[in-house]
Amino acid sequence: MDVAGYREYVAVQLDPLRRTAYLLCGDWHTADDLVSTALIKLFRRWKRVSQMENIDAYARRVLFRAWLDERRRPWRRERFTDTMPEPGGTGPVTETSVVDRLALAAYLAELPPRRRAVLVLRYFCDLSVEDTAEVLGCSTGTVKSQTARALDTLRERMLAAVTASPVTSRRH
Amino acid sequence: MEPLSEALRQVAADPPPTTIDVDRIVAAEQRRARHRHWAAGTAAVALAVAVVISGGSIVGTRALVARYGSTVNKVDALPTHPGRAALNGPVNFLVVGIDGRNGPSGLVRSDTIIVVHIPASHDRAYLVSIPRDTAVEIPAFPPTGYRGGHDKIDAAYALGSMGNGGRAGGLKLLAETIRQMSGITVDGAAVVDFAGFRNVVEALGGVHMCVDEKTVSLHIGIDRNGRYAPPFTTAGGQFTPVPGVTPVVYEPGCRDLAPWQALDYIRQRVFIPDGDYGRQRHQQQLLAAIATRAMSSGVLSNPAKLDALVRAAGGGLTVDFGGADLLDWMATLKSVGPDDIVMIRTNGGHYQPVKVDGVYGEQLSPDSRQLLQAVRDDTVADFLGRHPDWVVEDR
Numbered sequence: 255m256d257v258a259g260y261r262e263y264v265a266v267q268l269d270p271l272r273r274t275a276y277l278l279c280g281d282w283h284t285a286d287d288l289v290s291t292a293l294i295k296l297f298r299r300w301k302r303v304s305q306m307e308n309i310d311a312y313a314r315r316v317l318f319r320a321w322l323d324e325r326r327r328p329w330r331r332e333r334f335t336d337t338m339p340e341p342g343g344t345g346p347v348t349e350t351s352v353v354d355r356l357a358l359a360a361y362l363a364e365l366p367p368r369r370r371a372v373l374v375l376r377y378f379c380d381l382s383v384e385d386t387a388e389v390l391g392c393s394t395g396t397v398k399s400q401t402a403r404a405l406d407t408l409r410e411r412m413l414a415a416v417t418a419s420p421v422t423s424r425r426h
Numbered sequence: 427m428e429p430l431s432e433a434l435r436q437v438a439a440d441p442p443p444t445t446i447d448v449d450r451i452v453a454a455e456q457r458r459a460r461h462r463h464w465a466a467g468t469a470a471v472a473l474a475v476a477v478v479i480s481g482g483s484i485v486g487t488r489a490l491v492a493r494y495g496s497t498v499n500k501v502d503a504l505p506t507h508p509g510r511a512a513l514n515g516p517v518n519f520l521v522v523g524i525d526g527r528n529g530p531s532g533l534v535r536s537d538t539i540i541v542v543h544i545p546a547s548h549d550r551a552y553l554v555s556i557p558r559d560t561a562v563e564i565p566a567f568p569p570t571g572y573r574g575g576h577d578k579i580d581a582a583y584a585l586g587s588m589g590n591g592g593r594a595g596g597l598k599l600l601a602e603t604i605r606q607m608s609g610i611t612v613d614g615a616a617v618v619d620f621a622g623f624r625n626v627v628e629a630l631g632g633v634h635m636c637v638d639e640k641t642v643s644l645h646i647g648i649d650r651n652g653r654y655a656p657p658f659t660t661a662g663g664q665f666t667p668v669p670g671v672t673p674v675v676y677e678p679g680c681r682d683l684a685p686w687q688a689l690d691y692i693r694q695r696v697f698i699p700d701g702d703y704g705r706q707r708h709q710q711q712l713l714a715a716i717a718t719r720a721m722s723s724g725v726l727s728n729p730a731k732l733d734a735l736v737r738a739a740g741g742g743l744t745v746d747f748g749g750a751d752l753l754d755w756m757a758t759l760k761s762v763g764p765d766d767i768v769m770i771r772t773n774g775g776h777y778q779p780v781k782v783d784g785v786y787g788e789q790l791s792p793d794s795r796q797l798l799q800a801v802r803d804d805t806v807a808d809f810l811g812r813h814p815d816w817v818v819e820d821r
Binding site: 269273276277285297377378 | 430437444448451452455
């Protein structure tokens with residue numbers, strides 16, 4: 255097996271994979287765990303993977319599934335609280351302005367996994383609808399509808415943040 | 427939606443230093459790959475010894491030698507020792523069984539390592555197994571860029587055969603590792619893979635063996651429809667029975683085994699009480715059984731059958747006669763018969779776990795070290811006089 259080739263690939267892709275993982279899970283420690291898991295799986299199949307036309311797509315698929323697996327672990331399940339974990343954005347937010355980083359990360363975290371993955375793959379990894387569908391293992395139609403719904407949700411959350419009191423978080 | 431792209435990029439803008447150590451992942455995965463079921467191929471070994479030992483009865487078969495020379499791979503990996511070419515005095519022949527399958531890491535492990543020691547009297551052949559998990563110091567090996575270190579002995583062959591090292595490289599590093607650990611000089615060697623071994627047992631039409639402990643097969647079972655099926659799944663180191671599949675069981679007793687039975691029996695390690703030691707013993711027993719069958723069934727007196735046997739070994743067998751040639755070895759072994767093969771239990775058959783530099787392995791007991799010294803000094807008969815229970819009685 256071409257171990258040198260594997261190292262070379264990982265050297266180049268480690269950073270992008272970590273960022274993608276972070277956007278999926280919202281926590282750098284978990285991101286490193288996910289990437290490690292993905293790298294191990296990649297290594298075990300490297301002989302075949304290295305022959306693939308689009309290694310990146312395969313790597314992202316492995317990463318995405320590692321994240322889904324991780325989310326299913328009992329200690330990752332959602333907990334109910336009576337307060338919102340993060341205050342919303344503080345300034346006037348519109349679609350065209352650069353959104354506050356923390357706020358956006360918080361909104362992303364509220365999205366269900368596939369919708370979040372759709373946004374990350376299409377807008378961070380710059381994948382086409384087709385490539386996104388391949389990574390997620392779904393149809394292009396699903397990618398489009400999930401994207402639309404994810405964007406709707408984000409938009410709503412941002413507007414809600416603007417209309418809410420800028421200082422204190424609102425109780426639900 | 428350009429702004430979203432930009433925003434996402436900012437969200438993931440400054441990653442903290444990573445905790446991912448790619449070197450560690452690679453090293454751990456290579457180790458894991460090595461430890462998978464190499465068991466299988468290992469036993470292969472036997473054939474080489476059979477060819478060499480049975481060679482004793484076929485001196486003068488020039489045609490065979492010619493055939494042999496053109497089908498079996500020969501390498502010159504072992505250091506030559508001036509004056510040893512004639513094979514006077516005690517000689518050691520190293521038999522290495524490999525699993526021909528490449529693991530995910532591309533490494534080929536030597537699952538079976540047997541030193542065949544011929545004392546100066548040239549009237550015996552002692553089979554000494556070196557447990558594959560024995561923790562050793564492996565010397566540096568520049569041809570493959572290996573820098574030396576602690577590992578299990580089965581890594582020596584793998585590290586020497588990496589890249590372009592091939593069987594010659596594997597043999598060279600393994601022989602050197604054995605020399606450094608025990609002082610034993612290897613005069614000749616053979617590497618056999620599982621396929622080569624299976625072909626020989628099939629060419630012999632099976633072997634007569636005495637099963638010495640009830641052995642449940644991890645690998646071969648029979649389902650409800652009478653078809654062969656794997657009886658167990660191995661996930662996460664657990665062996666889970668497959669419903670509806672009955673594993674093949676080898677009950678104690680002497681009988682003729684079909685080739686597939688013999689090969690399956692000697693690869694079993696998990697479900698026998700003495701684990702790898704039981705397997706080492708079974709492998710030695712099969713070696714002896716092959717030699718016996720080859721000598722007694724007329725194969726050696728029938729040129730056509732003999733020819734088929736040698737061709738069966740063919741590409742699966744690689745030999746190194748260390749500067750001597752096949753006829754020298756035949757001459758050396760001509761008075762060794764089937765009953766002169768003595769099988770020895772290393773470590774008295776007991777597991778000796780140890781952890782060195784983070785590598786789990788096992789160590790040789792002080793007695794086993796003495797055994798290796800006895801091989802080096804050609805005093806094995808004396809050693810066995812002191813340790814009669816180390817001799818395997820079942821044939």
